[in-house]
Amino acid sequence: MNDQTPLLTIDQGTTSSRAILFAANGDVLQLEQKELQLYYPHKGWVEQDAEDIWHDTLACCKKILDKAKTHPVAIGITNQRETTVVWEKDTGKPLYNAIVWQDRRTKEVCAALKEDGHEEMVAGKTGLLLDPYFSASKIQWILDNVEGAREKADAGELAFGTIDTFLIWRLTKGKVHVTDITNASRTMLYNIVEQDWDDELLALFNVPRSMLPEVKDNVAHFADTDDSVFGHVLPIGGVAGDQQAALIGQGCTKPGMIKATYGTGCFALMHIGDQFKVSENRLLTTLAYRIDGKIEYAVEGSIFVAGAAIQWLRDNMGFFSNAAESESLARSVEDSNEVYFVPAFTGLGAPHWNPDARGMITGLTRETTKAHITRAALEAQAYQTLDLVSAMEGDSGYEVNVVRVDGGLVANRFMCQFLSDMLDCDVQVPKNHECTAWGAAVLAGVYAGVFDSLDNAAEQWVCKDLYTPDMDEDVRHKNRDGWDATIAQYS
Ligand code: ADP
Numbered sequence: 001m002n003d004q005t006p007l008l009t010i011d012q013g014t015t016s017s018r019a020i021l022f023a024a025n026g027d028v029l030q031l032e033q034k035e036l037q038l039y040y041p042h043k044g045w046v047e048q049d050a051e052d053i054w055h056d057t058l059a060c061c062k063k064i065l066d067k068a069k070t071h072p073v074a075i076g077i078t079n080q081r082e083t084t085v086v087w088e089k090d091t092g093k094p095l096y097n098a099i100v101w102q103d104r105r106t107k108e109v110c111a112a113l114k115e116d117g118h119e120e121m122v123a124g125k126t127g128l129l130l131d132p133y134f135s136a137s138k139i140q141w142i143l144d145n146v147e148g149a150r151e152k153a154d155a156g157e158l159a160f161g162t163i164d165t166f167l168i169w170r171l172t173k174g175k176v177h178v179t180d181i182t183n184a185s186r187t188m189l190y191n192i193v194e195q196d197w198d199d200e201l202l203a204l205f206n207v208p209r210s211m212l213p214e215v216k217d218n219v220a221h222f223a224d225t226d227d228s229v230f231g232h233v234l235p236i237g238g239v240a241g242d243q244q245a246a247l248i249g250q251g252c253t254k255p256g257m258i259k260a261t262y263g264t265g266c267f268a269l270m271h272i273g274d275q276f277k278v279s280e281n282r283l284l285t286t287l288a289y290r291i292d293g294k295i296e297y298a299v300e301g302s303i304f305v306a307g308a309a310i311q312w313l314r315d316n317m318g319f320f321s322n323a324a325e326s327e328s329l330a331r332s333v334e335d336s337n338e339v340y341f342v343p344a345f346t347g348l349g350a351p352h353w354n355p356d357a358r359g360m361i362t363g364l365t366r367e368t369t370k371a372h373i374t375r376a377a378l379e380a381q382a383y384q385t386l387d388l389v390s391a392m393e394g395d396s397g398y399e400v401n402v403v404r405v406d407g408g409l410v411a412n413r414f415m416c417q418f419l420s421d422m423l424d425c426d427v428q429v430p431k432n433h434e435c436t437a438w439g440a441a442v443l444a445g446v447y448a449g450v451f452d453s454l455d456n457a458a459e460q461w462v463c464k465d466l467y468t469p470d471m472d473e474d475v476r477h478k479n480r481d482g483w484d485a486t487i488a489q490y491s
Helices: 050-067 107-115 119-126 135-145 149-154 163-171 199-204 242-249 307-315 325-331 370-396 413-423 435-448 454-458 473-488
Strands: 007-012 016-022 028-035 075-079 085-088 158-161 178-180 214-216 219-224 235-241 258-262 266-273 284-291 294-303 340-342 360-362 402-406 426-430 463-467
Touching (some): 016 435, 075 163, 107 135, 119 199, 178 235, 219 435, 242 284, 242 435, 307 325, 340 370, 340 473, 435 454
Parallel strands (some): 258 402
Antiparallel strands (some): 007 016, 219 235, 266 294
């Protein structure tokens, strides 16, 4: 391994487009970022301008390449998953804005399919639950609602892509239409057992096969950039959706390993090995990665509101002016005094799945102060994770001994310790906090021969902070009973 070999990652997220130049030891050499505008044309609709995504990404890459001393050996791409773009093959022009993963406009379509009894078939093939979140119903919406789209699609003139695919199309000047298997696995059109686009699913959502990209392993020669784009050709050697990239960046390459990313929401993935299994606990089964044709699966659960609860206490309640102050406030009291805070502002995700649930604070007394409520909001992160991890253990049969965490909220040491206490396992925070972008760099690095394998890259994973359980068994049980009783009020 040559530490000087730079790897370029494109990290196209929901709120920003970024490019990062990494050294092979994970050090960030350069970083460029542009905030991305979100549009909310109607209640529940969320869109982005695909041209902005492209121009911002290109600008970030160019800035880095202009300054870089050495050309990167390969590009890795990681992206917000499920977000859907449909464009004309001829002109490369998008027919409609990118429909973002958060968009709920196809809620009724998905509910009707569920009502008609299709969910079992869909879950058996894709590992997913029938929900607007995934790309299939978004593609269908574009074809049925943009004038002339259906005719063009039937004539084979349109292409669909998640953001990775759209960026590669643009980086190659329309020569290459590809995706990786993790992004494909989130479209709800890809059969993750047979590993191919699925005719029954294509018929269910009325999407022609001619629109779909070729699906590759996560490490592959996806394409060479067109030389007019950067002034020289660069190979794109690794692609993965953001949560899978974080799993790789966190070095979770062995079955039973878990990563949890705590940002606005929290996304947790557990590596479950090479056997597909439909969750019995309403988690999603998804692809972890496929390398040299060898597939690995993961179970995934998301908590819709994680750090956003802290933002809410700051911005809506005025409890503090800076998220970091939540820690000293939480520590200023001995416990939450039996206050529980369920931050279900936008419904409850896995394993509860209650879209109509709303937030709740229970156990208020005359003694309750904002310190108790803040502490309860931080403790809720651990309780929600505990529910997820218990479901993951139930599905996979693995006992969890360690959870690797990242994201803005892990700066809060109180939260991390409480998480360790409630999960009764180690919680590890890595030195490299750019886990998602680093995961894509690792894939590109394996392609370019910088690393022999994902395991080889994972050996470099360094723990910055380790939290070990330090709570009496009966306190842990009492806390959990209190949370369980609170959550039970939703059922
Ligand atoms: P995203 O990538 O979703 O934008 P980040 O990973 O940047 O999110 O994390 C930001 C979130 O973390 C915010 O919701 C913020 O409230 C929360 N946060 C950041 N620092 C702290 C802290 N020290 N204590 C508690 N919450 C924090």
